[in-house]
Amino acid sequence: MSDKATLEYNGQKYEFPVIKGSEDELAIDIKTLRASTGGLITIDPGYKNTGSCTSAITFLDGEKGILRYRGYSIEDLAEKADFLEVAYLLIFGELPDKEQLQKFHNDIREESHVDEEMKKILDSFPKSAHPMGVLSSLTSALIAFNPSTVDVSSEAAMYHAIVRILAKFPVLVAWTLRKKKGLPLEYGDDTLGYVENIHKMMFRRPGKTYEKNEIVIEALDKLLILHGDHEQNCSTSTVRIVGSSHAGLFASLSAGISALWGPLHGGANQAVLEMLEAIQADGGDTKKYMAKAKDKNDPFRLMGFGHRVYKNFDPRARIIKKAADEVLGDLGIEDPILEIAKGLEKEALEDQYFVDRKLYPNVDFYSGIIYRALGIPTDMFTVMFALGRLPGWISQWREMRLNGEPIGRPRQIYIGENHRPFVALDAR
Numbered sequence: 001m002s003d004k005a006t007l008e009y010n011g012q013k014y015e016f017p018v019i020k021g022s023e024d025e026l027a028i029d030i031k032t033l034r035a036s037t038g039g040l041i042t043i044d045p046g047y048k049n050t051g052s053c054t055s056a057i058t059f060l061d062g063e064k065g066i067l068r069y070r071g072y073s074i075e076d077l078a079e080k081a082d083f084l085e086v087a088y089l090l091i092f093g094e095l096p097d098k099e100q101l102q103k104f105h106n107d108i109r110e111e112s113h114v115d116e117e118m119k120k121i122l123d124s125f126p127k128s129a130h131p132m133g134v135l136s137s138l139t140s141a142l143i144a145f146n147p148s149t150v151d152v153s154s155e156a157a158m159y160h161a162i163v164r165i166l167a168k169f170p171v172l173v174a175w176t177l178r179k180k181k182g183l184p185l186e187y188g189d190d191t192l193g194y195v196e197n198i199h200k201m202m203f204r205r206p207g208k209t210y211e212k213n214e215i216v217i218e219a220l221d222k223l224l225i226l227h228g229d230h231e232q233n234c235s236t237s238t239v240r241i242v243g244s245s246h247a248g249l250f251a252s253l254s255a256g257i258s259a260l261w262g263p264l265h266g267g268a269n270q271a272v273l274e275m276l277e278a279i280q281a282d283g284g285d286t287k288k289y290m291a292k293a294k295d296k297n298d299p300f301r302l303m304g305f306g307h308r309v310y311k312n313f314d315p316r317a318r319i320i321k322k323a324a325d326e327v328l329g330d331l332g333i334e335d336p337i338l339e340i341a342k343g344l345e346k347e348a349l350e351d352q353y354f355v356d357r358k359l360y361p362n363v364d365f366y367s368g369i370i371y372r373a374l375g376i377p378t379d380m381f382t383v384m385f386a387l388g389r390l391p392g393w394i395s396q397w398r399e400m401r402l403n404g405e406p407i408g409r410p411r412q413i414y415i416g417e418n419h420r421p422f423v424a425l426d427a428r
């Protein structure tokens, strides 16, 4: 296999190196394209063919349906690890030993206070505000209360910033939910595990003792792991590109949250549940919605189906579908929405339109059903996604800064007006 690619343009040949990833993925390295060809650039809307970086964090093979964090399969991690171990793995590259994990958790606990003044900012939002907007704003506001910029040449400073956000973010998530529900804003409980503590912060009722439900915590832990990272998706690319201007970690994360909010990305989990509820309210006629999804004159899309990279089953969807069955069974919940989802999935997998376009259920198709069973309100689903994705965003930001990547600044092809004389207001 050649390690060079040749481009012929205007009778001249240009050679570019072909680089190979550790799983044999190939890329034409066009770093010198513009300079060597006297101005040619590439154009690739949506970056369908463009690699923005090399990365050692997550490997994804969309054709084979493979997902690995730092070399470990998502199936193994979801089954055998807990979320904090996975967060450490994603960020620092190796699974922690017992001592490292204990220290990591203790350091997070030490940083889990959020300045009381932040409550005033939260108070200024109407109850109707979408939690993702609130969370993005609060994450950005954290900068004002933790103003030091991260010295990326110092491992200690980097570690401190990472631990701080892993500690404070769950408090912001819990406060966002509690404010919406009119519940008092509380802090965490140092004696609990990371995920259990998040759950308690979110749901403890005033005057009531919090009782741990193993099934709920395990399911939540698994969901967070499954959302941990997914290489250069829309929100992660946002975090990297904002961070590439040397904006701080919290500012980059706040931008990532906004990117995740959209219904084509993380917001799909909320959209899926709303779609399933709409189908149920409409008499459960899945065929009608299948037809709408295929109709090019109808903007409706089957939410939770299709993926830019997976052209096979999303491995996370397989795990979540099984978990949804188990969790609902264990909690003794019979949810007709689950049956509608299964029916829709079966029809789509057998439908030529979906088969031809390789549209399979993605991570968001079944996750909302579990969140609902766990008592999480629908408009908090994408917030849960953000909670899971936090270590991924942090690891990608850290990698980008440690690699010294240049500022992200794509080019364009201008297709507007050519130079024209200015026309005075009276003469227009």
Ligand code: CMC
Residues within 6 Å of the ligand: 046, 233, 263, 264, 265, 266, 267, 268, 293, 294, 300, 301, 302, 303, 304, 305, 306, 307, 308, 309, 357, 359, 362, 363, 364
């Ligand atoms: N329902 C109906 N048709 C679809 C769907 C869908 N969900 N997804 C793609 N298509 C069709 C699309 O109309 C196009 O058809 P044609 O070739 O005839 O024009 C073809 O499939 C290719 O779609 P595309 O929009 O060019 O593909 P993309 O890679 O740009 O988009 C996607 C990927 C995930 C945005 C898209 O599949 C989609 O909108 N899905 C629904 C939203 C969703 O579930 N998003 C969550 C993604 S997974 C979690 C995450 O990453 O956040």
